[in-house]
Amino acid sequence: xxxxxxxxxxxxxxxxxxxxxxxxxxxxxxxxxxxxxxxxxxxxxxxxxxxxxxxxxxxxxxxxxxxxxxxxxxxxxxxxxxxxxxxxxxxxxxxxxxxxxxxxxxxxxxxxxxxxxxxxxxxxxxxxxxxxxxxxxxxxxxxxxxxxxxxxxxxxxxxxxxxxxxxx
Numbered sequence: 738x739x740x741x742x743x744x745x746x747x748x749x750x751x752x753x754x755x756x757x758x759x760x761x762x763x764x765x766x767x768x769x770x771x772x773x774x775x776x777x778x779x780x781x782x783x784x785x786x787x788x789x790x791x792x793x794x795x796x797x798x799x800x801x802x803x804x805x806x807x808x809x810x811x812x813x814x815x816x817x818x819x820x821x822x823x824x825x826x827x828x829x830x831x832x833x834x835x836x837x838x839x840x841x842x843x844x845x846x847x848x849x850x851x852x853x854x855x856x857x858x859x860x861x862x863x864x865x866x867x868x869x870x871x872x873x874x875x876x877x878x879x880x881x882x883x884x885x886x887x888x889x890x891x892x893x894x895x896x897x898x899x900x901x902x903x904x905x
Contacts, residue, residue: 767800
């Protein structure tokens, strides 16, 4: 959906307004509400993001949304585990937040065996696994190898890196 791209390009408020206007005419479009989940979160409207997810799923129980990111920001870590995120990193973060480091480590180790994603994603998972295993020196070494000056338009990725650097 173009809403995700527009939000990621820094047009969250304009996208939110556009999607709300469209929802008034197309209230039965689950994809539209899935886009609202993302736009609301980037505008800081976390409760509205969760409500948009509920409406999207009411309309189509299988429509994918990014509500797990919203739930994580709300501190609802157990609820993150119940969502199908498609990405074990967020579930692993939730497990660590819940003190379930062993589970997080196993999940991340399994992903590392088959990982073919970007170096940034692979390294972030590796650092989180080492953190879950209480190997903070190794995690710090992985973080230090990251291209800190790398320009990224993904606010979530930027926050992950900042949080990791602050933690370590």
